[in-house]
Amino acid sequence: MALIVQKYGGTSVGSVERIQSVAKRVRETVQGGNTVVVVVSAMGKTTDGLVGLAKQISPNPSRREMDMLLSTGEQVSIALMSMALQEMGQPAISLTGAQVGIVTEAEYSLARILEIKTERMQRHLEQGKVIVVAGFQGISSIDELEITTLGRGGSDTSAVALAAALKANLCEIYTDVPGILTTDPRLVPQAKLMDEITCDEMLELASLGAKVLHPRSVEIAKNYGIPLVVRSSWTDDPGTKVVSPIPKPRPLVGLEITKAVDAVEFDTDQAKVALLRVPDRPGIAARLFGEIARQNVNVDLIIQSIHEGNSNDIAFTVVKNALLKAEAVAEAIAPALRSHPANDREAEVIVEKQMAKISIAGAGMIGRPGIAAQMFKALSAANVNIEMISTSEVKVSCTIAPDDCDRAIQALCEVFEVEDSPVCANNIAIGFAAAQGAIASSNAPPVRGVALDINQAQIAIRHVPDRPGLAAQIFGVLAQKISASIQLFNPNAVVLSTIIPPAILPLLSHKPMQK
Ligand code: ASP
Numbered sequence: 001m002a003l004i005v006q007k008y009g010g011t012s013v014g015s016v017e018r019i020q021s022v023a024k025r026v027r028e029t030v031q032g033g034n035t036v037v038v039v040v041s042a043m044g045k046t047t048d049g050l051v052g053l054a055k056q057i058s059p060n061p062s063r064r065e066m067d068m069l070l071s072t073g074e075q076v077s078i079a080l081m082s083m084a085l086q087e088m089g090q091p092a093i094s095l096t097g098a099q100v101g102i103v104t105e106a107e108y109s110l111a112r113i114l115e116i117k118t119e120r121m122q123r124h125l126e127q128g129k130v131i132v133v134a135g136f137q138g139i140s141s142i143d144e145l146e147i148t149t150l151g152r153g154g155s156d157t158s159a160v161a162l163a164a165a166l167k168a169n170l171c172e173i174y175t176d177v178p179g180i181l182t183t184d185p186r187l188v189p190q191a192k193l194m195d196e197i198t199c200d201e202m203l204e205l206a207s208l209g210a211k212v213l214h215p216r217s218v219e220i221a222k223n224y225g226i227p228l229v230v231r232s233s234w235t236d237d238p239g240t241k242v243v244s245p246i247p248k249p250r251p252l253v254g255l256e257i258t259k260a261v262d263a264v265e266f267d268t269d270q271a272k273v274a275l276l277r278v279p280d281r282p283g284i285a286a287r288l289f290g291e292i293a294r295q296n297v298n299v300d301l302i303i304q305s306i307h308e309g310n311s312n313d314i315a316f317t318v319v320k321n322a323l324l325k326a327e328a329v330a331e332a333i334a335p336a337l338r339s340h341p342a343n344d345r346e347a348e349v350i351v352e353k354q355m356a357k358i359s360i361a362g363a364g365m366i367g368r369p370g371i372a373a374q375m376f377k378a379l380s381a382a383n384v385n386i387e388m389i390s391t392s393e394v395k396v397s398c399t400i401a402p403d404d405c406d407r408a409i410q411a412l413c414e415v416f417e418v419e420d421s422p423v424c425a426n427n428i429a430i431g432f433a434a435a436q437g438a439i440a441s442s443n444a445p446p447v448r449g450v451a452l453d454i455n456q457a458q459i460a461i462r463h464v465p466d467r468p469g470l471a472a473q474i475f476g477v478l479a480q481k482i483s484a485s486i487q488l489f490n491p492n493a494v495v496l497s498t499i500i501p502p503a504i505l506p507l508l509s510h511k512p513m514q515k
């Protein structure tokens, strides 16, 4: 007998008919010999409606009252779902987040789950009941019991966290699309359904704006190895499996705030090629990397940064023994790239023959800006100067001087409590050629999905001195001021820029940084 957590989104429970049809599916799952915990969202666009009501009363309502208000949407759904099940003769009980004991941080509107009590749920399950839990909400128990919410779209996170706490065999996310598509079908009608996607790929796509799954739910699935499926509540099609390797066991206490970093990786075999002042127009990167690819050179980090005027700097790293080839390509292309026809300044090629790359790997890096800040601070304390930075939801990588590598590894293993010996990234790096080899054997396409996020703003800080501690200082401030996502582009001696949600722009002061 399997324990299955099924989550139904707003459209799946958007009307009485939909609720009845979901109840039927739940009932059938039980009749198939399974124990079922159901998590539901608010009906249809209820949450948006509640936000609209609040805005009519206050342009800037208190976050506490917002959580009080928004949590009511899910409470309607659980009661109706439970009634629908009972009406079919299926014993069921609805529970709010507080009644279950979904304990969160004392942080309104974006709370992370600390722990989920399972005693009461176990008792009801043993009585043969289906439990219908309100998604998106929890309770903080620091001083007084306060209703909290997990952030918009957070019911997915409730469901996967419940699955982790109950050690469920499967978590199914039912939605109004057939599963995870290669891109947004409203923009690209040819978008295809994927049978399977890895948690890492999903995290990248989710944080880039694919709205199917709340990224934090994928983080939990990855950390606790929860078998996760995204499928349509309208059909019986199997949907998309979100898979991950079996993780190391971790405690269920501190569920969403456990270690974000599970490995420190390094690679001392890197060299850098930078093209300075290339024109800021379409086709430049395509030309450069097209030629590099034709020469069969593996490229690792690629960073483009804005420049004064209408030019860019593009820097990339390659393995040391490919440097000569890469440099030759860059030198050959540079003269043709004139950014200012008027003054005839040519793009300039700069090469660094030896550098090291150090990375922290895990889940939820962008969602937790404090992690990158912590990395930069540790490197700064070890007096390591960072050259290039690249961030993604599953990795933050910095290039540094090779002589600093040992110190950097030690510092990072210490702050992030990584006990295993750090992983040499040479063994796991997949460059262009390696990827092509892998594809030939597995016939998976090199690009698995494309996500669009139009809700981004960029801030750039110019004239940042190139010395240890500056990235740490800047990121420390950003992480402190905003708990929302920050995505770093490129720091170097000239500009450090980062992508943030536009809503938080006003929170950042315009005071110049201390040099
Ligand atoms: N009802 C909440 C929202 O609309 C949570 C959810 O549906 O996941 O954001």
Ligand code: MG
Pocket (backbone or CB within 6 Å): 009, 153, 156, 211, 212, 213, 214
């Ligand atoms: Mg959703």
